[in-house]
Amino acid sequence: MDYKIHVNSVVVEKQKMTISITGEYIDPVINSKFLSTPKVILYFDNGQEDRRIPMVIRFGNITYIDGKCMFSGTYTYRLDYLFWKTRGQGLPFDMYLNLSFADFYAEKVPVKITPDEFIQDDNFFKLTDCGDHFHIESRPEKIRGEARKASFVKALNFILKIFTFLLSIILIPFFVLEGLLTFTGFISMPSKIESENKLKRLASYVIYRYSSVSREKFTMDRYKRSKIRSSYKHKKRKKVQPNKITFFSTRREELSGNFEFVYNKLKDDKNLDINFLYNTKTFRYMTKKEIDDFTEACATSKVVVLDEFTPQIHLLDLKPETKLVQLWHACGAFKTFGFSRLGKPKGSPQPTRMHRSYDYVTVSSAYCKKCHSEGFGIATDNIVPTGIARTDIFFDENYKKKVVDEFYSQYPNFKDKKIILFAPTFRGDVKASAHYPMELFDVSEVCDTLGEDYALIIKHHPFITEQHPIPDEYRDRVIDLSESTEINDLLFVADVIISDYSSLIFEASLLNIPMLFYAFDLQPYIKSRDFYFDFKLYIPGKICNSLYALLKAIQEEDFETEKIERFRNMFFDDFDGQSSQRIADLIYKCLE
Numbered sequence: 001m002d003y004k005i006h007v008n009s010v011v012v013e014k015q016k017m018t019i020s021i022t023g024e025y026i027d028p029v030i031n032s033k034f035l036s037t038p039k040v041i042l043y044f045d046n047g048q049e050d051r052r053i054p055m056v057i058r059f060g061n062i063t064y065i066d067g068k069c070m071f072s073g074t075y076t077y078r079l080d081y082l083f084w085k086t087r088g089q090g091l092p093f094d095m096y097l098n099l100s101f102a103d104f105y106a107e108k109v110p111v112k113i114t115p116d117e118f119i120q121d122d123n124f125f126k127l128t129d130c131g132d133h134f135h136i137e138s139r140p141e142k143i144r145g146e147a148r149k150a151s152f153v154k155a156l157n158f159i160l161k162i163f164t165f166l167l168s169i170i171l172i173p174f175f176v177l178e179g180l181l182t183f184t185g186f187i188s189m190p191s192k193i194e195s196e197n198k199l200k201r202l203a204s205y206v207i208y209r210y211s212s213v214s215r216e217k218f219t220m221d222r223y224k225r226s227k228i229r230s231s232y233k234h235k236k237r238k239k240v241q242p243n244k245i246t247f248f249s250t251r252r253e254e255l256s257g258n259f260e261f262v263y264n265k266l267k268d269d270k271n272l273d274i275n276f277l278y279n280t281k282t283f284r285y286m287t288k289k290e291i292d293d294f295t296e297a298c299a300t301s302k303v304v305v306l307d308e309f310t311p312q313i314h315l316l317d318l319k320p321e322t323k324l325v326q327l328w329h330a331c332g333a334f335k336t337f338g339f340s341r342l343g344k345p346k347g348s349p350q351p352t353r354m355h356r357s358y359d360y361v362t363v364s365s366a367y368c369k370k371c372h373s374e375g376f377g378i379a380t381d382n383i384v385p386t387g388i389a390r391t392d393i394f395f396d397e398n399y400k401k402k403v404v405d406e407f408y409s410q411y412p413n414f415k416d417k418k419i420i421l422f423a424p425t426f427r428g429d430v431k432a433s434a435h436y437p438m439e440l441f442d443v444s445e446v447c448d449t450l451g452e453d454y455a456l457i458i459k460h461h462p463f464i465t466e467q468h469p470i471p472d473e474y475r476d477r478v479i480d481l482s483e484s485t486e487i488n489d490l491l492f493v494a495d496v497i498i499s500d501y502s503s504l505i506f507e508a509s510l511l512n513i514p515m516l517f518y519a520f521d522l523q524p525y526i527k528s529r530d531f532y533f534d535f536k537l538y539i540p541g542k543i544c545n546s547l548y549a550l551l552k553a554i555q556e557e558d559f560e561t562e563k564i565e566r567f568r569n570m571f572f573d574d575f576d577g578q579s580s581q582r583i584a585d586l587i588y589k590c591l592e
Contacts, residue, residue, distance in 0.1 A: 001104045002026040005040070005097060005111045010134075012079075012120035012127055019115075020074040021055060025101045026067060034064045035526055036102040036534045038071045041374065043108065044136075046093035049086045050381075052374040053077065053350070056343035059527050069101065075343060077350060079125050079136065084356040084378060090140030096133045102534045108133070161214070168214035172206065179205040221284045224291070225315055228283065231291050232316045235299035240321050244273040245587065246297040251308040251329065253278050258307050258327040258583075261389035265584035275301070283312040298322065303590045314353045323590035326361045326376075327583065331388050331506035332571035333363070333371030333532040340375045345528070346429050348377070359590070362386045362583055364506065365573045371532045384586060387572070387579025393488065394510045395577030403489045413476050414493070417455040420446075420554070421494035423487060424518065425502040426461040434463035440520060440547065447474045449551045457494070459487055461502070496554060501525060505540060509568040510575070514559035515541030518550050540567035 008020040025038060040055035057073035082093070096108040110132050120127055124142050128135040179202040182189040193204045245266070247259050255263060255276060266272055277297055279290055286294070298304060298316055306313065307327045318324060338355055341347025348354055355376040361383050363372050369383040376382075393399050408415050422441065426434040446456060458468045460482040470478050481490065488507055491497075497508050497515045508515055517539055519525070526535065536543065542560040544550040553559065574582075 001101065003099060003101070003104075003109075003111075005099070005109070007113050007115040009117035010115045010119075010127065011117070012122075012125055014121065015078060015080045015124045016076050017079055017125070017127070018074065018076040019055070020072075022070070022072040024068055024070045025104070027102070028067055029102075030064060030069050031066050032064050034069065035523060035536060036069075037526065037530060038062065038069055039100045040073070041098035041100075042077070043096045043098045044082050044093050045096075046083060046086060046091040048091065049083050049379040050373075051082050051377065051379065052098065052370060053082070053377070054340055054342050054374065058343070079138070081351050088140075090138050092135065092137045094130075094133050094135050103537050164214045168210045171213060172210065175206045175209040176202070178209060224284045224286060227288070228286075228291055228295060228312055228315050232295040232299060235292070235295045236319070238296070238300050240302055240319060241273060241300050242302055243271055243591065244275065244301045245303045245305065245591075246275045246277060246301040247305045247307075248277045248279075248294070248297065248310065248313070249307050250280055250310050253280055258329065258389040259305070261392055261580040262305070262327065262583050262587070265580050266587065286312070303587055305587070309355070311354060314355070314357055318357060323359045324357055325587065325590065326355075326358045327389065328361055328363065328372070330503045331364045331391065332503060333368040333375075334503050334506070335501060336375065336530045336532060338375035339377040340371070340532070341530075344530075358382060360384050360586060362388070362586070364388050364391070365571050367570050385573050386582035386586060387574050389580040389583055390488065391507060391510060391572075392577045392580050394491075394507065395575070400492050403492045407489075407493050411479065414455045417477065418453055418495045419455050419457060419493050420450075420496045420498060421457045421459060421490055422498045423459040423490075423502055423504050424461070424498075424500045426463045427521075428463075431463045434461065435466070436460060436464055438466070438468050441468075441518070442547065443468070443470050443474055443478055445547060446551065447478065450554060452477070454554075457481055457490055459485070459490060496559070498550065501529070501531075505567075506571055509540050509564050510572065512561070512564055512568075514557075514561050515564070516550055516553055516559060517541055517543045518547075519543050520545050538563075538567060538570070540564040 003023065003025050005021060005023040008022060009018070011018045019042075021040065023038065023040065038057060040057065041052050042055055044051040044053070055073050056075040057071050061072045063070045097111060097113065098107045099105070099109050113132055113134065114129050118129065124139055126137045126139070128137075178187055181187045182201075182205060183198065189201065189205065190208060193201055193208065247263070249259060252259070259276075263274065266274060275297060277293060279286065279294070294312065295316070298313065298318060301322060303323050303325060304313070304318075305325045305327060307329050313324070338348045339350070342350060356378055358376060358378055359382065361372055361376060361378070363369065363383055363385050364387055366385045369380050369385065372383050373380040424436060426436055428434045443456070447454075455477040456479075458470075458478070458480040460468065462482075464482065468480050468482070470480060487504060491508055491511055491513060494508075494513055497504070497513050498518055499505055499515065500517055500519050505515055519535075522535065522543070522545070540563045542553050542558055544553055
């Protein structure tokens, strides 16, 4: 595959760099129906820490014609937000371009990066054109001076806030009086205050008027953020205990998943002080005790272990001697997330601290390092390919036998049948809007077409609350286990998996299970979510865009299983059932 990249302009103003590029990939296989998306990654390296951040290329700026894909993008980046561990050190750094498209990937591509237009003010950062990359030097004294100015403005705003706060407190009796007058109709109640309870309406009105005068929007999120920070500031005075490990989860309420596997490798060491905190609430609902327990654990633990996005921990500047380890729950690198979605809906904005304080993130293979480095906005060396702890069960024959025996004991009708596991992901941006178009997977049509030889297990994503319709006449060979049963356990009894964009396919590849991908909305899904790799090229099974095609593939056993080995070897480095031990070794390293 040939490519051309042209840098139209680079404009550096204060601490921001705006870069505009155009480019094209040239290959005979490209046509107007091609789904691969071009990716240009700005790669920064200061010698101690690197950073991958995507060039924002919007779908409206991508054109496919026979033999060619053309694209363009323009975006503004904050140069002072690039690095995390070495922030404030004023280290010089270099910027290169990494490129990927379809099955092509290259780092530090040797393209001429000299722009047609090059404008910079040299106040905070100075860029030097080195032909195939930029050398960038910061001016720490200028940046610190700007920070002092910002602190001065912040102090003035704080004084103004105190004044408006005191004024608004003095005016509260008047706000109460106004609120009472709204009940007479003499003063109108704002339309957004809709409660039928008069006392609640009065309280809402007083808060509304208080906020309008104080210019301080009162929200529970802001209040709880303040409480978490102030609690940690107090707890931070305590010493870090050299052997204390705290496992903190926002996705589970008991010891399970990756935590359980790693704990089993540590539990016999009597020198360790191992603690667990579970809180599936968003932090705005955390009680004072929960906040205090959380901040004390962060202040006194040598190692804090996470298994999910945990926003409250990124509110804190942890002590240097405390190491933060993220046992990310998903295998592989599949759908884009975090900073990889820069400029897209639900993407992490560049200035956010979220994810950036991890000392280590465990992943399933070396291939995943660049993807998670980009998504989390952290250095590539912070990503460690230990393997995923919970996948150790796939190498445990005793566990497999136990799970299979228990399943058939509970569902004897499924014995001697070919079992299909239908496990799609949800549609929608967040949990509140999560749904699946169940009419597109009609159980009656599936059962009638495939006949009595097949049984069906339905396992929807936990975000889906609606039950999949199952007609009574098929309940002897169709079960919905969406609300129960660990999905990994179901892989041991599945003969065929039907999925779409679920990360379940990584675990399934370890067991070499035939897979079909019911991707009826692939093109819009790529446009809205996108993947780290080319879906059509790398997915480990046959893609079907209709239920008819899906059922035909099952009848003809047309699964394209030859794709599984390549996929498995890309996303897993080790097949020894020792991932938990490698993670335990990493934690011991942190304790040192």
